[in-house]
Amino acid sequence: MNESLTETELAERAGVTPGFVRRLGDLGIIVPVEGGEDYPASDARRVRVAQACDRAGLPLDGIGKAVAEGRLSFAFLEASQYEWAGFSGKTYRQVCDELGLSMGLVRGIHQALGWAPPDEGDIVREDDLELLPALGISVAAGIAEDTVIRTTRVYGESLRRIAQAEAQVFRTSIEEPLLRSGMSQPEMMQAASAFGAQYMALFDPAFLRIYHRQQEHVWIDDFVRQAEDTLDDMGIHERLTHPPAMCFLDLTGYTRLTEEHGDETAADLSASLASLVQRVSQHHGGSPVKYLGDGVMFFFKEPGAAVVSALEMVEEAPAEGLPPAHVGLHAGPVVQQDGDYYGRTVNVAARIAGRAGPDEVLVSEEVAQLSSGSSGVRFEDLGPVELKNVSRPIRLLRASRVSGTPAPDQPT
The missing domain is CATH 1.10.1660.10 (Multidrug-efflux Transporter Regulator; Chain: A; Domain 2)
Known part of the structure; x- marks a missing residue:
């Protein structure tokens, strides 16, 4: 009943x-x-x-x-996908007292997730009753509150982007075509929601599988680093000590193209760019860190692989229907936090990218020296160059393929 x-x-x-x-x-x-x-x-x-x-x-x-x-x-x-959480009979003060949490943490978590921060007397949503205990064990394990909030912000921003992307696809690919077919709003929503119920029943568990697979990849990588440290301490294996490389790829003329051809062209270019850079960078051991509208920031453990990947992306951009790309790379220490990278190395790489012309890959002297073993790549010394907001000149080199060298995976 x-x-x-x-x-x-x-x-x-x-x-x-x-x-x-x-x-x-x-x-x-x-x-x-x-x-x-x-x-x-x-x-x-x-x-x-x-x-x-x-x-x-x-x-x-x-x-x-x-x-x-x-x-x-x-x-x-x-429909079942709209079975949202209701409100419990408890206030936030009551739940905080039960779990030993501060209201400052709870308010900070809500702000990090993009929700309005609650007051002590506000009634707790039922889904918060599942979220807040996870915060409790995190703090009890010794994780600082500000760290918990920063990490939660990564969850919130990532999941919000997923929800927004889903809604956009649902609107343009399901709702709008149904309305154009002559359906009324009530008819369209009933039909769209029937599909949504089927989709969410399958996608909810699939979403967790994707998340757990990402965890598997990251956790295995973390264990490999631990094993490397242990073997290095035992003198069994000598760890490579060179710094990683940061890479910035930008599209030439992206703003002009989108202004001339509209938002749909911008969306198509962004999708093509994402497909290209993810495929090529991961093939060479790199990873896209964030997308910047008309460009992408990457992290590479191996500077030599970063150069080869950059050349390949620049070469393949036209075939993907993209404007000419240009790339800047620099190697050095970086600070990793909340899934992003910070520091002088990042800033210099971005400035080098700004100096590169269409179809050009410019690298710092550090990258060139660490890429000396990369076959099929040569560097042309451009000398010291003044870069905006960089305190001293940076020696830049133009990377290119040795004449007659095919791109990776191309037939010889």
């Missing part, structure tokens, strides 16, 4: 006032169960969506009119 809630219970579940629920009932946006005054528990979702519309400045009486005329419907919220 489906659960039903009183007006007050529904308000508590949705995190609104009973007066707001009463108003939605008067407008016909929510309807009591047949023959009674209570509401279906699933109406908590309708209430929260209606509240979002109200906060966005949409007139609730207008929404009620659209619902009455069949031009707008909340019925799609019955």
Whole structure:
């Protein structure tokens, strides 16, 4: 039997006032169960969506009119993927006392995730009751609160991008074509939600599998570093001590192209760029760190592999329908934090990229020296060069393939 809630219970579940629920009932946006005054528990979702519309400045009486005329419907919220968490009966102060957490940490976590920071007397959402204990064991294990917050920010930003990308694909590939086919908004949402329920039933566990596979890769890499340290200490294996390389790739004329051809062209170029750089950089042991609109920042453990990868990306860009690319590389110590890299090495690499011309790969003297064993690559010394916001001149070299040397994986 489906659960039903009183007006007050529904308000508590949705995190609104009973007066707001009463108003939605008067407008016909929510309807009591047949023959009674209570509401279906699933109406908590309708209430929260209606509240979002109200906060966005949409007139609730207008929404009620659209619902009455069949031009707008909340019925799609019955689908399983919309079973959002409700509100518990506990305040944040109560939960913090139970778990030994500070309100400062809880507020910082909410801000890091992009949510409004709660006050002590606010009612805790049911999904927070699952999140907050994880914070508790992290702090108890000795992880500093600011570190927990920084790491959570990485989770929040990454997951928000995933949710936004999904919504964009769903809107342009499912919703808009259904509307163009002649469906009304209620019909479209019912059809789209039916697909969404099937998709999420399969994708939720697949999403965790992808995450765990990423963990597998990173954790194995961490163990290899530990093993290398141990063998180095025992004198069994001598660890390579050269620094890593940071690489910046930019597209020439990207801004002009997007201004002339519009946002869709920009999106297509970004997708092509992401496909190219991920495939090529990973093949050479590198990893894209972040995408910068018209460019990408990479990390490479091996400077020599970074140069070969850069040349290959520049060579392949035109075949991918991309504008000419140019690359700058520098090697040196870096600071890794929250999935990103910082320090002078990063800044110098970015400045070198800014000096490179179309189809050009420029490297610092450090990169060239560490790439001496890279076959098929030669360097042309350009001498010391003044770079913006770099205190001293940097000796730059232009990297290119030795004449007649094929790119990797090409037939000889």
